[in-house]
Amino acid sequence: MTQGILNLLSTLDEWIDQTPPIEQPQRFGNKAFALWYQKCKENSSKLLEDILPRELHPAIVELKEYLTESFGNSTRIDYGTGHEMSFCMFLCCLFKLRIFQEKDSIAVVTRVFNKYLNLVRKLQKTYRMEPAGSHGVWSLDDYQFVPFIWGSAQFIGKPIIEPSMFLQDEIVNKLHQEYMFIGCIKYITEVKTGHFAEHSNQLWNISGLTTWTKVNQGLIKMYDGEVLRKFPVIQHVLFGSILRFQACEKAKFALPMQRKPSAPFSVSTSQLTREAVLSRSQSDADALNKKPGNIPPVSVNEARVSKSPDSQIN
Template sequence: MNAEKVMGDGAQNDVGPVPASLPLNHRFITPEKAVKTISDMAIWEKSEAYMEYTGFIVTLNEAIKGKPLSVDCKVSENVMKIMDMLEKINKLIDEFPPIEQPQRFGNAAFKDWLTKVKSITTVMLQETLDLKLHLAIPEIKIYLEESFGNATRIDYGTGHEMSFVMFLCCLYKIGALQAEDNVATVFMIFNKYINIARTLQKTYRMEPAGSHGVWSLDDYQFIPFIWGSSQLIDQPKIYPPAKFLEDDIIDKYADEYMFLSCIKYIKEVKTGPFAEHSNQLWSISAVGSWQKINQGLIKMYKKEVLNKFPVIQHVLFGSLLPIRRFPITH
């Protein structure tokens, strides 16, 4: 990590003080890759970034337990500003329609769309965030820019999804989002992001990044299954869990529960028997409770995504999500 890449410090800047949620001498830095070899995975698994990230997922998982997407929750001004920013990103897709090209997958228009997004993220975040948080933009914008897919390979996968969740985590760390925003962060911001990701996948025929094929939950996403299964805990309408395979249940509740929205999307983009193209989900349907499914998915996520070098080698570490070892308190 090159700590000299300082994006600002509390002592000397004309933008304002460092966010109150951070130490006065906090220095923002450009996030960089730090897991370069398989042996570096041990450093990652004991890092502050790992603990912060997994803790963040579990905290939001708890906040939305048993709640439908339409639940009445607090919607702060900052949440609305982030939603407006995501809508601008979403509308840009219309400006870059797919081009005529010989190959079936990976439409080259995606590169132009992503180049445009990256050219305006700084300005969009300046419009979205309070002036006192602007020092953090050069650090956090990288996570946002990496959330939508890879321009060279024109692919998308769990690493890109992870980058967006890290972006959300950073927004909490700088104080742009608060604990009272937890439900809205998942049900509004993250849900909006997932819908943008699906539009990109379909519009530009994006390849799955590092797909396990039928042995993974989904070619593209994982976290909506975790948070989506938490929504269904103690939810009598979709119980036993095997009901999530029934078309009438999917049609009725896909707009209320992220898990069912995921299943609906899979059924739209894949053909053939569900048990064949989505074997893991088929197996999950036999588990007796949503609580067990939710706990199992968190374990599976750590094992199949967070403990896999091909994913973590692309993760970026900065001052907010550092690679340094998590402090052990006695």
């Protein structure tokens, strides 16, 4: 089944080549994406029928929604963490239907999700898609989040590199194909210019943490606070018979009103990045004036990860 999903994604990749960008005055949001998306949507049922056993075909009506929603919005021509989450929900459905088993978990992340990641990056670059709901320089990444979580988990228990080393050019060039986290760093350096600390401040700060366990735990808390608890993201989530929505019998807390944060990433990420920054040495701060990419490894103190009071559940 893993190969079947990979073949499906390969087909979608070929359709990008068959749907080149069109000439238009706008720099971003090429309208050819809407044509690609429409083709994907119209053929999603057939694509899934070809790889799923017949007895599971009734589930396609739900599976195809998670699949098509995972590639972006065809009206705004944007892509963000909500679309990424839709693909994770698609994978979750395949596990719940026992199409994937627990033994397939590693392959699902390193092969299937990685294939999806390369596909959406191609979509982003080909059609100049806008980031949906990005925090700009204060975001972890303009488009993705999950590969940083799973990518940091790859390093836990493996004395390969320390977090302070993942910005070094030599490390990035050597490990980007094998480790998802490093692959994300390489992609950022390819699509953005300037010093890394200026265009990707959150990741620069996270490199100040001492262990990959702390990086991974902090990223999970960031995802909880910045994606799962954000109404603009969750309002688009679909539920059905596979992934059910069960209302709480008794509300345990009141959802806070949406308000403009006093500072970027004010929920759950500020502690992570602020304390990582404070742990850096003065010599590391001086590196801002050096050539981009030449970032020396530094010795850092232990940093805590915690959420602000307004993000906690009573």
